[in-house]
Structure formats: structure tokens, C-alpha cells
Amino acid sequence: MSGRPDLPAWRVLLDHVRPFRTNLLLGGLLSAGTAATGLALPLVVRDLITGLAEGGVVTGLLVLMSVLVLAHAAIGAVGAYLLERTAESVVLAARQRLVSRLLWLRIPTLDDTEPGDLMSRVSTDTTLLREVSTRSVVYGVTGVLTLLATMTMMALLDPVLLVVVLAVLCVAQVVLGVVVPRIARAAEHTQESVGAMSAAMERALGNLRTIKASGAEERERDRLHDSAVRAWRGGVRAATWHAVAGSTGGLALQLSFIMVLAFGGARVVSGDIDVGTLIAFLLYLYYLMPPLRELTHVAGQYQVAAAAIARIQEVEALPTEPHAPPAASPRVASPPVATAPPAASPRVATSPAAVAFEQVRFRYRPDLPEVHHAVTFEVPAGGMTAFVGPSGAGKTTVFSLLERFYEPDSGRILLDGEDLADQPLADLRAAIGYVEQDAPVLSGTLRENLLVGAPHTGRAELTEVLTTTRLDAVVARLPDGLDTAVGHRGVKLSGGERQRVAIARALLRRPRLLLLDEVTSQLDAVNEAALRDTIADVAGTTTVLVVAHRLSTVTTADRIIVMDTGRVRAVGTHPHLVATDRVYAELAATQLIGTG
Numbered sequence: 083m084s085g086r087p088d089l090p091a092w093r094v095l096l097d098h099v100r101p102f103r104t105n106l107l108l109g110g111l112l113s114a115g116t117a118a119t120g121l122a123l124p125l126v127v128r129d130l131i132t133g134l135a136e137g138g139v140v141t142g143l144l145v146l147m148s149v150l151v152l153a154h155a156a157i158g159a160v161g162a163y164l165l166e167r168t169a170e171s172v173v174l175a176a177r178q179r180l181v182s183r184l185l186w187l188r189i190p191t192l193d194d195t196e197p198g199d200l201m202s203r204v205s206t207d208t209t210l211l212r213e214v215s216t217r218s219v220v221y222g223v224t225g226v227l228t229l230l231a232t233m234t235m236m237a238l239l240d241p242v243l244l245v246v247v248l249a250v251l252c253v254a255q256v257v258l259g260v261v262v263p264r265i266a267r268a269a270e271h272t273q274e275s276v277g278a279m280s281a282a283m284e285r286a287l288g289n290l291r292t293i294k295a296s297g298a299e300e301r302e303r304d305r306l307h308d309s310a311v312r313a314w315r316g317g318v319r320a321a322t323w324h325a326v327a328g329s330t331g332g333l334a335l336q337l338s339f340i341m342v343l344a345f346g347g348a349r350v351v352s353g354d355i356d357v358g359t360l361i362a363f364l365l366y367l368y369y370l371m372p373p374l375r376e377l378t379h380v381a382g383q384y385q386v387a388a389a390a391i392a393r394i395q396e397v398e399a400l401p402t403e404p405h406a407p408p409a410a411s412p413r414v415a416s417p418p419v420a421t422a423p424p425a426a427s428p429r430v431a432t433s434p435a436a437v438a439f440e441q442v443r444f445r446y447r448p449d450l451p452e453v454h455h456a457v458t459f460e461v462p463a464g465g466m467t468a469f470v471g472p473s474g475a476g477k478t479t480v481f482s483l484l485e486r487f488y489e490p491d492s493g494r495i496l497l498d499g500e501d502l503a504d505q506p507l508a509d510l511r512a513a514i515g516y517v518e519q520d521a522p523v524l525s526g527t528l529r530e531n532l533l534v535g536a537p538h539t540g541r542a543e544l545t546e547v548l549t550t551t552r553l554d555a556v557v558a559r560l561p562d563g564l565d566t567a568v569g570h571r572g573v574k575l576s577g578g579e580r581q582r583v584a585i586a587r588a589l590l591r592r593p594r595l596l597l598l599d600e601v602t603s604q605l606d607a608v609n610e611a612a613l614r615d616t617i618a619d620v621a622g623t624t625t626v627l628v629v630a631h632r633l634s635t636v637t638t639a640d641r642i643i644v645m646d647t648g649r650v651r652a653v654g655t656h657p658h659l660v661a662t663d664r665v666y667a668e669l670a671a672t673q674l675i676g677t678g
């Protein structure tokens with residue numbers, strides 16, 4: 083399946099339908115079979131009536147009629163089921179492909195998109211493929227075949243009258259040529275508005291507390307109503323053009339009828355054709371009506387689907403990260419822990435990683451100022467290293483670059499002396515435990531949250547991590563323990579509990595490199611001290627990098643890297659920096675932690 087946005091919609095549609103062509107063909111044939119059994123029925127009825135009138139035995143015909151009725155119903159049901167199933171399968175495949183793409187989107191791409199809009203492409207736009215991918219294909223094909231067959235019969239009867247009909251239909255075609263693109267534009271507009279509405283909805287419901295606290299419900303409601311009205315307007319416009327297209331087709335046939343009557347009458351008078359031919363021709367003209375109506379409808383449907391396909395194609399064209407599962411579990415330290423089972427301790431089986439930045443320059447987007455100006459530092463394997471410095475200095479960016487959420491513009495980032503750019507992404511991320519600044523917790527149960535990155539964790543290991551992060555008391559307090567649902571973004575937990583859940587989640591991955599971004603900001607003094615002990619413990623077997631505003635968390639660090647406006651200003655231990663670095667000394671002084 084191609085994600086090229088320049089492909090015409092019909093090519094993309096064919097790509098979507100191709101995997102299901104056998105079912106589609108079968109469904110189409112069964113639909114034709116249903117029509118055939120339906121057509122055969124009147125003939126049997128005619129024979130039956132004739133047979134009855136002549137006093138003959140009609141048992142056979144009655145049986146045949148029953149079989150035809152049953153076959154008609156059964157074939158019709160199976161055909162409809164197959165077509166509907168195929169349509170659902172087309173939608174399912176499109177949704178699965180989009181989901182697989184969205185989860186591997188590159189973070190810079192995600193920074194520039196609205197999640198709600200992307201969600202509406204997966205849920206709403208894919209639904210629009212349903213109708214057009216099966217029914218419309220079948221009706222389109224049968225419509226064209228019927229049209230050609232009928233026109234052939236008309237040509238055989240009187241080619242001159244056929245030319246008259248075609249002339250009228252050509253005029254109608256010109257009108258349709260104007261109308262159909264307008265349906266497309268209206269559909270495009272509707273889908274965009276539905277996307278905007280989903281984005282606004284996601285923004286509102288995802289931040290309802292902030293909106294309520296800011297008293298902004300009415301403004302948000304107006305914004306949502308606006309999007310809904312825009313979608314409605316697009317829908318109404320599309321319906322209007324659909325109606326114009328439908329009546330143009332009908333009108334063209336009525337006009338053809340009048341023209342054929344006039345021209346045909348003249349040809350009968352002049353003796354070119356007989357009355358019977360004219361009547362047969364007029365009957366065929368009426369046979370044209372259903373396929374023409376179907377084809378006009380299909381053209382409209384196609385335009386709506388084309389708008390949805392364009393939006394789906396945009397997602398398919400978004401850049402994604404390469405994805406392959408991690409090669410193996412994180413690198414094992416030598417000698418491996420042979421005496422104790424691996425589940426006994428979450429943190430002894432891996433070897434710590436060394437990290438280095440070499441002249442790293444980075445900006446988030448080409449139009450934004452540089453965030454890292456030749457950042458250089460080295461962190462040996464093991465121990466704890468803290469990043470401190472004013473807000474906006476580029477500390478979190480160090481972590482984002484280590485996770486390869488973004489790529490540096492120049493310079494190198496090394497893990498154990500190997501350039502990150504040369505390491506498979508999945509392996510790299512498997513080696514890193516990352517606790518983000520706002521400690522995100524996913525909706526679901528506490529257990530799901532803890533095990534999201536390490537689903538095969540043993541009970542002993544989980545219990546140990548819960549104890550280390552002091553979550554055991556929290557779990558004991560919760561009504562369903564680990565199986566308690568934590569709510570959207572973990573709203574049912576306190577800020578400090580969320581931070582500890584995020585830390586436990588990272589520890590359970592047994593990282594070789596642990597990145598902790600502002601993880602003590604919401605902890606009370608007791609829990610902060612406990613976490614300090616945990617970090618010190620972890621730092622024995624894992625390289626721990628910490629971003630901290632509170633210097634109390636980092637005074638015991640093995641080294642502190644002071645960053646300022648995208649540069650490394652100084653590196654050293656707390657006492658060394660207090661004595662030698664003005665910015666650090668000021669930070670230490672303002673936080674009243676003493677300078678010793």
C-alpha cells in the first residue's frame with residue numbers, strides 16, 4: 083500500500099480494495115445471481131398461469147418457484163453479507179494501517195499536529211471508505227455493463243435516435259462535470275471540520291479542569307459549536323449538490339424521452355422506422371434510468387470518499403521512525419548474576435552505560451533558534467550525574483536527544499562510545515528508562531501502568547520495586563490494589579504518587595541508563611529522601627542522569643553539569659561548583675542549602 087499523497091483517489095481506493103477482491107467478486111456475482119433469480123420468477127409465474135389455464139399438472143413449476151424464491155433470498159443474503167463484510171474489512175485494514183503508522187510517528191511531526199484531528203482520520207475518515215469500497219464498486223460495474231448493453235440494443239434498433247439520446251446525455255454530463263467537483267470540495271470541507279471538531283474536543287476534555295478553573299467553558303463550547311456548524315455547512319452543501327446531480331440525471335432522461343418522441347415520431351411518419359421500433363426504443367430508454375441513477379450516486383459517493391482518502395493519505399505520508407522489536411534484553415553485565423534468580427533484584431542484571439555529547443548543536447525546527455550550542459560533556463558508566471541550570475537552558479532537550487525523539491543537527495551523541503545514530507532505535511530505547519517531567523500516567527489500572535514497558539515482570543521483582551519506590555503503602559490503600567483504575571492521565575492518584583509510579587515503571591525496565599526529569603518536584607520531604615536513597619542505590623548498577631531544580635536532590639551527585647542558554651557552563655561536584663561557578667553558587671545560595 084502506497085502512502086504517496088500524489089496518487090489519484092481511485093488508485094488508492096483500488097489499493098484498499100485489492101486484498102479483498104475475491105470476496106468482492108463473489109459478492110458481486112451473488113448480487114447478479116439474485117437479480118437473475120428475480121428476473122426468472124415472472125417467467126415461471128407466466129408458465130404456471132398458462133399451465134393452470136390449460137388444466138395441466140403444475141407441481142413441478144410450484145417446486146421450481148419455491149426453489150427460486152428460496153434461492154433468491156439465500157443468495158441475496160449471502161451476497162449482501164459478503165459485500166458488507168468486505169466493506170468492514172476494508173475499513174478495518176485502513177484503521178489498522180493508520181494506527182500502526184501513528185504510533186511510530188516521529189516526535190517532531192507530532193509536535194506539529196493535533197492529536198484530535200489524527201484521531202478523527204482513524205475513526206471517521208476510514209468509515210467513509212465503507213460505502214464506496216464495495217457497494218459502489220459493484221453498482222458501478224453492473225451499472226456500466228447495463229448501460230452498455232442497453233445502448234447496444236438501442237443502436238441496433240435505431241442509431242439515429244441513439245445519437246439524439248447521447249446528445250442530451252452529453253449536455254447533462256457537462257452539468258455533472260460542474261456539480262461533481264463541488265461535491266468533492268464540500269466533502270473535503272466537512273471532513274476537515276470534523277477533524278477540527280475532534281481536535282477541539284480532545285483539547286477541551288483533556289484539560290477540563292483547567293478550562294473549568296479558568297471559567298472558559300462557554301468559550302470552549304463556542305469553539306466546538308463553530309466546528310460543528312462548519313461541518314454541518316459542508317454536509318448541507320454536499321447534499322445540495324448531490325440533489326442537483328440526481329435531478330440532472332432524471333431531467334436528462336425526461337428530455338431524452340421528449341426528444342425521442344419528437345424525432346422518432348417524425349421518423350415513423352417518414353417511414354424510416356416502424357411504430358414497434360419506436361416503442362421498443364422508448365422502453366429501452368427507461369431501462370437506462372436505474373443504471374444512470376446508480377452511476378450518478380456512485381460518482382457523488384466517490385467524491386466524498388476521495389476527500390476522506392486524501393486525509394488518510396496525508397497520514398500515510400507522515401514520516402515515521404524505523405520500527406523493529408529490540409534485538410535482545412538489555413546488555414547483560416559480566417559476570418552474569420548466576421547465583422540469584424533475575425527476578426530477585428530489578429537492577430543487578432544490567433551493566434551501566436557511558437554517555438557523551440560531542441559538540442552537539444540542535445534546534446527544534448529550522449525556523450526556531452538553536453537550543454544546544456555545541457554541547458559537550460562526558461558521563462562515565464554508573465553513578466549519578468545531575469543537570470542543573472536556569473529554566474530553558476536545554477536540560478530536558480539532552481534527554482530528548484538521548485531518546486532520539488529528535489536528531490542533532492551536528493555533533494555526536496555516544497552511548498558506550500557508539501554513535502546513537504548507528505544504533506537500532508528499539509535497542510537504544512530498551513536500554514533507557516525515562517521518567518518525564520510531568521510523570522505521565524496512562525488511563526488503565528495501576529498494574530498496566532507499571533508493566534507497560536516490562537509486561538513479563540515477575541511478582542517478586544514487582545514487589546521489590548513497589549517497596550523501593552514506596553508505592554507498597556499506596557497499593558495497600560487502594561480498593562482494588564494493583565488492579566485499581568487510575569483514571570484519565572492518572573487523575574485518581576496524587577502528583578507525588580504519579581511521579582513514583584512513573585519511576586517504578588522505568589525501574590522495571592532494568593535500564594542501563596536512567597533519565598529522571600524533575601522527579602522530586604511533587605514529593606514531600608520524607609518521600610524525597612526515600613527517593614534519594616533509591617537513586618543512590620540504583621546508581622550502583624545503572625548510569626543515572628537527573629534534571630533537578632531543587633539542588634537538595636543533587637548535592638550528593640557524583641558530578642553536576644551546569645547548563646546555561648544551551649551551553650555546558652561547568653562540571654564538577656557540589657562543593658567544587660559552589661567554590662568555582664558563579665551561576666551555581668547563586669543557585670545554591672537562593673535555595674538556602676548552605677555552601678559547604
Ligand SMILES: Nc1ncnc2c1ncn2[C@@H]1O[C@H](COP(=O)(O)OP(=O)(O)OP(=O)(O)O)[C@@H](O)[C@H]1O
Nearest residue numbers: 193446447450453472473474475476477478479480
Ligand atoms: N518541542 C519543542 N518545540 C520547540 N521548542 C521547544 C520544544 N521543547 C523545548 N523547546 C524550547 O527549547 C528550549 C530548551 O528547552 P528545555 O525543555 O530543554 O529546557 P530546560 O532547561 O529543561 O527547562 P526547564 O528547566 O524549564 O524544564 C526552551 O527555550 C524551549 O522553549
